[in-house]
Amino acid sequence: MKEIRHEQVGETLYYERMPNGLDVYVLPKPGFQKTYATFATRYGSIDNHFRVDGGEKIKVPDGIAHFLEHKMFEEPQGDVFSQFASQGASVNAYTSFERTVYLFSATEQIDNNIESLLNFVQKPYFTDENVEKEKGIIAQEINMYKDHPDWQAYFGLIDAFYHVHPVHIDIAGTIESINQITKEHLYECYNTFYHPANMLLFIVGAVDPQKTMLLVYDNQAKKKFPKQGKIERFFDPEPPHIKLEKKVTRLPVAMPKCLFGFKETEVGLTGRQLLERECETKLLLELLFGPSSELYQKLYDQKLINDSFSHEYSSHTGYAFSVIGGDTPDPERLLDTVQKELEMWRKQGIQERDFERIRKKKIGSYMRMLNSLEAIANEFTRHHFRDQDLFDIPEVYQNMTLENIHERFEQHCRWSQMAASIVTNDG
């Protein structure tokens, strides 16, 4: 077991790789009541075309990673929710573009709950009948999101950015695509992506690292896994330019929603480089669009935006884009004003003092995030799957220069890469 001290944040992390390849991290939080654990696989909605060990290329229906996540909760004897409830734990799961995460939170029977988490995720049970039954439930989940203006605005923008990359496909798929899913598909995906060597267990809270590692070790030693073949993922080449300048969706909303952003042209970054770009872009967006920026105040005073105005940056090796915006009475005028103002800022440049202030804000927000066991586990996993370390983030911000930010401004905010998504009542 390796002990990793992070002095600045006052945390110690323990790490061990199990003989079957499973990475296990334990972060003890003395004084906390709860233990929170995530068991995650590098497998999300974008992994729909793949091959194992040079075998046949497989293409699976949209929404299958999410469908599989739902179905993991089914066991031959009773369901998983019940089992965790009888051990006083709340269990849940989520699927994102690039990972599927199973999790629990509990204040008692921690050992049992850790074992239950490992056991249910490592024991698939799919039947024709239980796969059919799930289709009705997921159809309602899809319908729920159809009525959700924020979600529609968000996916509308990704759809405007991407021609072929599967990031533009809704994580849950469509009612048509999930209807094609069979138990054979599910086993195929399960056997490909749920091998321990493709997974990470993170446990944070009131635990003893040594005992916990031993417990996981014993649990894994009892199970047999075939040797994991090399997973190759295929993505059709994505043109660097955007697909649509503007996408409009009709839904009942009180005021139109307008999200805009920039599609990154350079893809293929990994690890520390990808992390640096992510941190730089987030800092840049905060400088330009954050609540203390001149642009924000101007737009707010002109009643073009309100408190819903926000920004985020999503990046991965194969795709990266920013999402900026919120409710606005006049999407066209908002977009016009933003473009004019950004041009001005590009010429004028960013002030050193503003950069330093936002850097402080970013570091402080990072530290505050570490109060949350959930945030630690989920963010650690997200970064780890990209060969990054969550605990490097303060250093990345400390090393950043104003010059980096100006470069980022030039690279990221290109008009030819800008798209907008509008949700409105009007036809």
Next chain:
Amino acid sequence: MNSAAIERSNVGNIRLHVLPTDRFKTYAVTVHIGRRLSEDHVTPTALIPFVLRRGNSRFPETKTFREHLELLYGAGFGFDVTKRGDYQVVQFRMDMIHEKYVDHPHSLLEETLRFLGDTITRPLLEDGIFRKLYVEAEKNTLEKRIQSLINDKIRYAAERCIEEMCAGEPYRLHPLGRIEEIGRITPASLYEDYRRWLKEAAIDIYVVGSVSMSEVKSLVAEAFQYENNEPRAYEQVEPVQHARKEPKTVIERLDITQGKLNLGLRLPVTYADPDYPAALVYNGILGAYPHSKLFTHVRERASMAYYVSSRLHGHKGILAIQSGIEIANFEKANEIIRQQLEAIKDGQISDQELEKTKKMMCSQLREILDSAYEMTAFDFNNVLAGTDRTVASLIEAIQEVEKDDVQRIAQTVQLDTIYFLRDGEGGHDVERNTP
């Protein structure tokens, strides 16, 4: 370790609640300012925090106000306007990193309380009233915020169900107030409302972090300066029990894909009642968890919904059920939900259901102790209800709840309103059929 360790004192009419702990990397401060919900005050009271967050006498410009927070290592600052029982409670929160994690030479607690004190008690004034520019801009923001409640259909349906159910009671009011009242508000009238509000409201400040009461007390005395008197208590309100023979049914149409079926029920138990733990267990067995009856029957067995759950409005004596269903399944889903209500009334509660529910509840209660804000929220329930429950005492009470207690609670629960949001044209037109 639990809320028993909270130290209490007061400065003028401000009650102080301080929890010294080293578990967090932050100082978490919450200011609750509560006043009876009323048609007359609800809208200006909701507007006040919007205006206060634009600037104070020390940082008059919004930009510098926000820059200051950023210089304080991106301190979290926010506010919320909530409805707790028949009270409208405005909360201001600050989440400040402890100085030792950022090598800051001075106490960041002092900065936090000073900032909150300035913002709440030394607002920016021009000619003795609020700045017109801010009041007008925030009136617009509040108006748009109220209008946008319709965007999130799950929440919209939940609010509309309560509004229909409590027509005629203050509880029907949304904590953000009424759109038609906003136009009348002026910088002068709002300033008058603000002064009366600070004078009449109950004010509670919670501080969680590496602090002591004496430190907090002197900082608050310095930072919060206004005309003050004795602390005010929250008065207890009896739960409303209507003798509605048949539930009221409301069907509303909007251009949507998924139907939202919400049920509003009444029960004669509120937070201070000795039966409150039993009501919590009842709600747990019915619909708070994935092992609960609603989730098991409506989702897992009938595949009819993705979400279906129940929630107790603990300070009001209301139980709300919410679900998202295929529109054509309205009758069927309604029937399955009502069967679950009947089943508990008939005592169809297995030992397992009872045990799982109690375990989940106790675990979630213990988890409260891991979050500064959740501990604050839990303890503030006591202030609202005039009780002195701790996490430990509530866990103990839950563990003593038996099947008969749950059945007894179930028999007092009365279905009041069935609200269904469905597809179709008609915007806000409401179809009513109250048999």
